[in-house]
Amino acid sequence: MDSEQLNAREKTFSVAPMIDWTDRHCRYFHRLLSRRARLYTEMITSAAILHGDRDRLLGCDPSEHPNAVQLGGSSPSELAEAARIAESYGYDEINLNVGCPSDRVQSGRFGACLMAEPDLVAACVEAMKSAVRVPVTVKCRLGIDDQDTGAPLDMFTAKLVEAGVDALVVHARKAWLKGLSPKENREIPPLDRERVHRLKETFPDLPVILNGGLGSLEEALPHMGGLDGVMLGRAAYRTPAILRDVDLTVFSDPTPPLPYDDVIAKMHEYACAQAEAGVPLHHVTRPMLGLFHGEPGARQWRRLLSVDMQRPDARPGLLLDAYSRIRSDPGRVAA
Template identity: 55%
Template sequence: MGGERSDIVTAARLSVAPMMDWTDPACRGFHRLLSRRALLYTEMVTAPAVIHGDRARLLDFDATQHPLALQLGGSEPAQLAEATRIGADWGYDEINLNVGCPSDRVQSGCFGAVLMTRPELVAECVSAMIAASPVEITVKCRIGVDEQDPEAVLPDFLRRMRDAGIRRIAIHARKAWLQGLSPRENREIPPLDYPLVHRMKAEFPDLHLSVNGGIASLAQVREHLGAMDGVMVGRAAYHQPWDILGEADRLWGETPPFADPVEAAGAMRPRIAAHLAQGGRLHQITRHMLGLFHGRPGARGWRRRLSEGASRATDSASALAVYDAALAEVMAPA
């Protein structure tokens, strides 16, 4: 079962952004090991896929991953309401609507960032989702798209969301350029406008607002928390998981689960062994762990051993041998 709203709002002080091909169940299990408190998100799943697809494959998760949010993509209120109901019944603590993804596939389906141009439709969607859901509905958006003026568009969007019943929103502090930039470029090229997002918190004190985009350290997280209710970290949490999540629980005044990344890697070994015993492959987990020792002695050897060996391991014994060899790289004396 999902947690109470107070629990998930507290968790939203720091969240790991939904990221396609990255924040799958194996990734989330690893991230939860590093932080007991951070709010985790699934990859985006489209509403039609939830309704008509293989729900077990798309929605199953380990109960240890709470607090956990399901991110949906879509623009049809009735579909989103049905997918929301399914997601809530599956045990997610929050259902989030994607109004920020700039990919071509998302645009052609009329969801994601293109919905910033149709705020009235987004309001209809979230109203239908709220009516269908016993858990909180949230939104992740951009500050605007293409030639829109974020100074005008963003406050209008937030006002419409509030009027529709939304109380928590994560704002990626960049525009999305739907023509001319790839999804990757949209995560890097449009300039960040943190001051605008900070001003939105001052203008909408009744909304719980998180800032997202370009945040690369726990020090930056703390700085943004001086102005915002929450911070959502994406690529840095994935590529430098220890730097972001290894110390994250201190944001809640708690001692982190592990003293160092070597200890965390050791704690992952029995989980990996259990995954292998169930027929899983080593790389399904370790591909998410390549950055665990980012900037530390042995990091290159750790990455090399896992990158070269994980996909070639043919049985549990050889897979664990690859993992142990990788771990030896970071345990070797300097």
């Protein structure tokens, strides 16, 4: 791998793939807040890529790099072809979802249920590795249902290492495929982050990245010493301003974050371009709702974005108007 790719010595910070959340508009916005964070697509099934609207599914802005596409599927040949197509769109990493617990995903024989089939997952990794030059990674759980999180997880990981996997992202919870909803699976199964650290000790040459329940950079950073990276999901989406601290805190990059004035100006310019393509304004502004969380004007900002910009006739200028209104707050938002 070259210096831009994952390796055992490089620490990474990434925003987790989240269905209905981390779309191309969200990724464009997040890139304005951090130059270095790795950004993931929503999970896209291999079948959708092979038979659907590829530009809609895989289209991305050149500014997104480093970025990764997350695939869902269980057919090695389909995944290999989908990975090849995704690579042609310029993605820097192909990630296989082996962690989603939803009923819809299980019915398609992909997601977390694949943790019961390590040989199949290894075959999928091998097929994708043979089809692309970028890193192929896997995102998984500690286990599923009554599966033990000791030896089975080590065996699962060993199979992937043998197949040549470039990194493993581990959500530090089990997935209960029977009896819990996807939302409950994010909250009820207990976190066991120490198990992820032990996995890294067992496989010291494999980049291991921690995911699951990390609510802030302060909570995530202590894990960076023993692991190769951290991945934040809902915390990064709901309070996106925390991404402004990533470059300095994680990557020791002293370049100041883009001022809010510039972030809003660039998002307005982007919204104008998207409006020309027929994209409703609220699709662009939705990931911006929590930008000023905890600051004066935050409630007004959320209201303006969630109400005014939902109108069918909403135009991009409303974004500048909303920002101007909260900037006039006596407490002012930080620059």
